[in-house]
Amino acid sequence: MSKTSAKASISTTLLAGISLWRRDVIRFLRQRSRVVGALGTPIIFWVLLGSGLGKSFRASGGADGVSYSEYSFPGTVILIVLFTAIFATISIIEDRREGFLQGVLVAPVGRSAIVFGKILGSSTLAVAQALLFMVAMPLAGMTITLSAVFLSFATLIIVSVGLSALGFVIAWRMQSTQGFHAIMNLFLIPMWLLSGAIFPVSGAAGWLGWIMKVNPLTYGVAAMRYALYGGSVDRIGDVPSWSVSLAVTSGFAVAMVTLSAWVVDRRN
């Protein structure tokens, strides 16, 4: 391929990807139930867990004086991202079933445009909703600082891309949304439960602790925890270091995006 045509190919892929991204955002805003599902469910979890466990919670690995609402706040932010990524990637299955995808598959653009558009669309929605939820930080006894917002924004992008790409890899070959729901219940939700979102690694039994240590989302939740405190470590408790958390989370995102690009290019 000559240099100019390679350039043309990149710009057509970009144009197609951006168009697919825009479409996903428009569709999301036109389907109110999806907003409720992705934002509402995690908030209800958080309120109920906070009120129910608040009194009995004594985090062995948590910092002193941290309420359960506060402890579970970063995990809730990550759950919003996870739910949004799940719903956004389920739309691939719907696109396939409703026939929209067939038109994209015969267009003269690389399939990487589909990966690019979907992951970007899903991440945009996830980051926007998670930032919106951060307005509730004072309810958990946390202070919203400028550095918290900036660091959270950056961290959310990395976590969202990783989880969206993970959803993409799972959804790409699936024929039915029921199949995805099964995976969600058997794999994605446990992955979140065992990420330090609702109980710390140090509080888990031996084998469970090990699962939590190899769970990449543990590092995503930890990174989110650091970011929400604007980098201050007083109330963080016993979690992996910030640099390790960011490195693992970024590595996970890169790996998942690469995997997405690979599955989408395999011929049927």
Add this chain to the structure above:
Amino acid sequence: MPPESAIEIASVSHSYGDRRALDKVSMQVPSGRICGLLGPNGGGKTTLFKILTTLIAPTSGTAYVGGCHIVERQREVRRKIGVVFQTSSLDRHLTATENLIHQGHLYGLRGKELQRRAALLLELFGLGDRSHDRVAIFSGGMQRRLELAKALLHQPEILILDEPSTGLDPAARRTLMDHLHELREESGITTLITTHLMEEADRCDLVAILDNGRLVGMDSPTALKRTIGGEVLTISTANPIKLVEQIKDRFEITASIVDGQVRIEREQGHAMVGDIMDAFGEKIESITVGKPTLEDVFFSLTGHQLGNKSTVGLAQAETMR
């Protein structure tokens, strides 16, 4: 390859596991023609459609679309073809215009030029005043017209349609075919359309007949019908199997059973009506004389009917033995 062939298919075979969907199909579609690909469901039409639109690569054989090899120059083939699928490829949550703008972006079109072209096509297909309505509230016919507009947006040389009239009423079907003819007159576009409907195939310049993955005939509808010649007698009776035997004993003519009716193909079919009525009048409910249709052509080439293949095959087997 010669430039006058818009589509050139050379010995294309395709198998899904053990099942052979296409068996050494070779054919050419000349530029600027409307070619119908006629066959029963499961005959191989959709497989050939998928191969020509680069969705799957054939197990063996080669094909050129617009002069480009379908596997080696896939991207160029995709740019040259406009595709209409059997099922909708529209986004129901988007408006007609939004669907077209998105499609344009996939083909590298953008900005003012894209908007102008989208508006023009919506106008052409009678959707101008509905351009800002969501596709979800469109009728089946409107959605199909929008699909056609979508396929034509990037000004393709070749239009490939897979059973585009699925789910349309006869009037909407005719409108769709009218549009294809108008497009051909105006832009000289080549069209390949798969169908299992006779009336649709009848309106094509060329008809290729596919059955069990094989190409069993290809010519203009008139020429195909001429191969049968003469007339077709169709007789309704309570016991067609018995009548076929009786006709054979009495007139030494081989009749067949199609759709529960007795059929006779004869050069001077109408002259036989009197003789048959004289001989079996009391058993006959009705008798009609007709010119051969593509249905008859299909039957004579394959030995079975286009539609309910299995039941006819059974009746055939019974009468043959």
